[in-house]
Amino acid sequence: MENTQTVKVEIPEQQGYSYPIIIGENLLNQIGKLAKNYTKAQKLLVITNKTVYPLYGEQVKASLEGANFEIDFVILEDGEKYKNITSLQTIWQRAIEFKLERKDAVIALGGGVIGDMAGFAAATYLRGIDFIQVPTTLLAQVDSSVGGKVAINHELGKNLIGNFYQPKFVLTDTLTLKTLTVEELKVGLAEVLKYAFIEKSCFCHLNTQSFIEYLKENKDAIFALNPDIIQKLVKYCCELKAAVVNKDEKESDIRAILNFGHTAGHAIEKCSRYDNINHGQAISIGMKGALHISRAKRLIDENYYKYCLALLDLYKLDYKIPNSIAPEAIYQAMFNDKKILSGKFRFILSTGKSEVGIFSDVDKETILESIKIL
Ligand code: NAD
Ligand code: GLY
Numbered sequence: 577m578e579n580t581q582t583v584k585v586e587i588p589e590q591q592g593y594s595y596p597i598i599i600g601e602n603l604l605n606q607i608g609k610l611a612k613n614y615t616k617a618q619k620l621l622v623i624t625n626k627t628v629y630p631l632y633g634e635q636v637k638a639s640l641e642g643a644n645f646e647i648d649f650v651i652l653e654d655g656e657k658y659k660n661i662t663s664l665q666t667i668w669q670r671a672i673e674f675k676l677e678r679k680d681a682v683i684a685l686g687g688g689v690i691g692d693m694a695g696f697a698a699a700t701y702l703r704g705i706d707f708i709q710v711p712t713t714l715l716a717q718v719d720s721s722v723g724g725k726v727a728i729n730h731e732l733g734k735n736l737i738g739n740f741y742q743p744k745f746v747l748t749d750t751l752t753l754k755t756l757t758v759e760e761l762k763v764g765l766a767e768v769l770k771y772a773f774i775e776k777s778c779f780c781h782l783n784t785q786s787f788i789e790y791l792k793e794n795k796d797a798i799f800a801l802n803p804d805i806i807q808k809l810v811k812y813c814c815e816l817k818a819a820v821v822n823k824d825e826k827e828s829d830i831r832a833i834l835n836f837g838h839t840a841g842h843a844i845e846k847c848s849r850y851d852n853i854n855h856g857q858a859i860s861i862g863m864k865g866a867l868h869i870s871r872a873k874r875l876i877d878e879n880y881y882k883y884c885l886a887l888l889d890l891y892k893l894d895y896k897i898p899n900s901i902a903p904e905a906i907y908q909a910m911f912n913d914k915k916i917l918s919g920k921f922r923f924i925l926s927t928g929k930s931e932v933g934i935f936s937d938v939d940k941e942t943i944l945e946s947i948k949i950l
Contacts, residue, residue, distance in 0.1 A: 581807060585742070586818070587724075600749065621650065625653065667693065676702070678705055682701070684711075691720050708743055710749075762856055764856065768809065773863065775788075778816040792887065844897060861950050863884075897950050
């Protein structure tokens, strides 16, 4: 297709399975043609929500019907608090009523919440049917639609019930970012900054400068959604993630680095009952905590600590833990994190110059101290 860029995600753990992430503007009307190329489905069940459907539902429907698919939509409530077993039951129920067969497919049209839930539904319905990701938030385009993690939340912890389930392809139309609020754009930017802090550990680099410097230089163009800059940004983040997933699909080791800032972040989300603080805000706070611990353990010096905090400030990712959440509650919630191994935390900490390592020797006092400053 013209004016598109493609990133290939390769999964050696699945006998060389690979799939493309197709990135460009005005691509939603190509979904029918692409679905024909990448699946044998006759019926497609599109999972979306009450915010995204009125914006993009008709466009997707027209393209799929134009390619002669039989389609149905599940339009869920909007929000992280609906990323649960009840929504999943709704999807399964509709899939059964619509008589989706094993060769058919599920499409996720929306942000990370829809992508994670629709993917888990596809992974479990009839023991797994084809799945297509159409991410419409920046967070979903740079992160959640790539790499096959699918899940729902449990009241005791974030994303605790899930699977690894790779899509057939990812269709990323960057024009959909235009309808996001600035606050939702910032959620995605939090994950973008995460890549900048871990860049060198992802086996990738930009030719000219570090990703941190690139983000410093291009902040205004990024917030203005300059098409060239945004596509370059989305593509590079996908390349970084694809490189890590290629090495370790199931997070037995290196993939854990993609969770920089997420140990505290997920605990904060859990303590807020997935309601008054969103994922990007929580991981922005979590990244500050991880940098604080990295400095306390002398893995990074004061200059690098301030250099990273300055980038978070530049992007106005200056959130605080709500006063209603006690540091001890966050500490306890961390024990339900999936990165726990043999009962010990595994923290992703900065070692400087956009590199990170995985550490399990962080004591309670240091953790609580870092939470208290957040
Ligand atoms: P989200 O899916 O809740 O979307 C944010 C908001 O934007 C919602 O209100 C949504 O309806 C709205 N929206 C979506 N597209 C829109 C558009 N184009 N225009 C206007 N509004 C739009 O949240 P998110 O930030 O996209 O994703 C967060 C979720 O992703 C979390 O549940 C997190 O755990 C998950 N996640 C998963 C992975 C993974 O690897 N699977 C990685 C990172 C995050
Ligand atoms: N967002 C973390 C991962 O995909 O592994």
